[in-house]
Amino acid sequence: MKMKTVVCLVAAVAVLAMAAGVQAQAYPTKPIKILVPFPPGNTVDIMSRLIAPKMSERLGQPVIVENRPGASGMLGLDLLVKSPPDGYTFGAGQGGNLCVLPHTSKNVPYDALKDFSPIALSTTNFLVIVANNSQPFKTLPEMIAYAKANPGKLTVATNGEGGFPHLGFEDLRLMAGFKYNYIPYKGSAQILTDLIGGQIQVAMDGVMAPSPHIKSGRIILLAPTGKSRPALWPDKPTAGETVPGYSSAGWFGFIGPAGMPKEIVGKLNEEINRAMKSPDVADKMVAGGMAVVAESPKYFEEVIKRDHAKYGKLVRDIGFKPQ
């Protein structure tokens, strides 16, 4: 009797293992879709389009990038949440719509912590604080001194009220203790035009758009906001060196709907990381001011949790009312 049970158990385990093996072998049997919740040309779109052909080559199935822009990325992520968690649809996510929007917007249709299966954290970036080149301040400490001497006068532009860079600058204001006049914009191009033209004094934005203008001297880099000095500007003190403890860094990664099988998440993680680390992709990411990290699903999950909590606290601290 006892023997029989053991045999049964062994058989059952073997069958299960085989089933799992078959499933992992079988996946993927049809085209895979990467849902990008932003328009073509956006950072995550470029990232997805760069890795798609490489993944497709390895997986033996077409990998298609589909853009579903709208509502700061919420529209696309909502669709992702509603897709079957079978590994044939996954999406691109970033700090903004997973960790910031849930605190600053009232209409977020998903729960960033429960509705997704983190697959891979792929790149990290930092922001830059830049100034028009004819201002009385040339460094971050000077800018803070200017803002303190002229409370509420300093005009600062970022992309979108309650967005990632806006909260980053609010964090700086809180930690350094100054006041400024906030001017919201809808896109880096407009910010740059007005910053170079002297309509506004300071802006906080991603690295890509401002860096050629920093190079040409039309705008001045006050400080990068990463934890350490970036390779691009090894001589420039970070914002954290002026305001101890301050940093503002974003990240981009890939997520699926909640409940994806572990093996499929593992398989996708492996392929995404392999594609991201390939020299031609990594070089292009670095050229765009990003660093390739290629982390595990577990690590990604922790990052989402950590930043979700961090921005939740920040939004409460600055007294921002969710809209």
Next chain:
Amino acid sequence: MRRERDFQSSALQAGKVTAIPAPSQAAGLKENALDPQFLHNLALGFGIAFQWWNLFYCLIGVLLGTLIGVLPGIGSVAAIAMLLPVTFGLSPITAMIMLAGIYYGAQYGGSTTSILVNIPGEATSVATCLDGYQMARQGRAGPALAAAAIGSFFAGCVATVAVAMFAPPLAEVALKFGPSEYFSLMVFGLAGATVLAHGSLLKAIAMVLLGLLLGTIGTDANSGVQRFSYGIMELADGIGFIGLAMGLFGIAEIVSSLELKGSREVFTSKIGRLMPSREDFLRMWKPILRGTAFGTGLGILPGGGAMLASFGAYALEKKVSRYGHEFGKGAIEGVAAPESANNAAAQASFIPMLTLGIPSNVVMALMIGALMIQGIAPGPQVMNEMPNLFWGLIASMWIGNLMLIVLNLPMIGMWIKLLTVPYRFLYPSILVFMAIGIYSMSNSPFDVLIMAIFGIIGVIFVKLECEPAPLILGLVLGPMMEENLRRALMISQGDPTVLFTKPISAAFLIAALILLGIVLAPAIRRKREEVFVED
């Protein structure tokens, strides 16, 4: 440091591919534009553009562009986005030549559906619908298409000269436009919208206001509050302009023509000559010149430059032309002017992108994306450090424009044949293409719904004799106006006098007042009514 290296390596790569050594001090544009350096640069550019693979990709680009322009709704944005991955394997200059070809090729093609079936293929060809379609109804589709092609060709060539000679100083003008200047420019544009209408002035103003109201739908940039979106997430970014325009013009046209069974014969029986007559040419050349100037000027401004240019050129012609009373009833000037303007604007919009790295529209943003992927950071240094790229692209624009006119003039006969296809085949297929096109914009079925809804509204407008063009201008300009006014006031900390103390801004406001004065002056108004309302 790292970036520096990347940049140099890609510069090297470009040099290698084009196989022409970069002159050490090329692109010395700050000096007089006609110095030997300029000619040398041009020679360099043509040398690159005439390499056979660059010619080949230029041809592919303009062919694709024409095709995309002709298919209603499939805009150059969607096409360039889809083709971006293809360009990763090309050298930067070849990639740019092809993508640019798609963009200005679409400006050519966009006029075809506007003229033949009253469906604007591109946002910038809405103004072309007004008279182009009327010409087609009178059997003058051939001259209308030819006027569009010739106007586009001339404007494209001239605007490219402007890009080549005056790019840096022109780009500086764009930098002078801050929020208050934009607001005043938009006010001027809206004042011009009232001139557009050729029915009742009251209806035109009502349509502008309706457009402005529709423009308030969506997320407020300053506070992030969603306005009038009623919890529909698709409305968070406002009503898509393309869907609305295709509904109001295209679907409304198709539906309302179902009523008039007899009109079909009138449409096809009168297909006259294909090419414009001598008189047409005499009437055309001045509007083409003015449209080109208008387009080059407005094209460099980020935002609605190209579209404002085509509407503006139309409105200007209507005011200054001896044939102003024919506008809206098939005046060839009403086709030549906006078509020249939109093509000039398309070329001029490269100026801020190439010289400053600032995109003036979505297509330019995509081009910058394409360059970034190639490891080139677009900005002021591109012209000096990569003269191959800058001058090669400029030279390719001339070649591309030439290819387009050679392609397009013989095709006119073919397009006109399309009109002889019975409506029961033609219209359903157009509807299908429209639905595919609008869906492909952002893969959203909601956009198809928007198009259908505005199709019904458009039919009601036709019944009420309300012109949709002012509404479209209101919808496009309204949100930009609001954004810039509020931004100007935030920067000035609530002081409205900035709008009058800044010279450029004040000049536009005064010009808007004069324009309104002309339209509203009682004597002129009486004349206006007797001229326009009888039809």
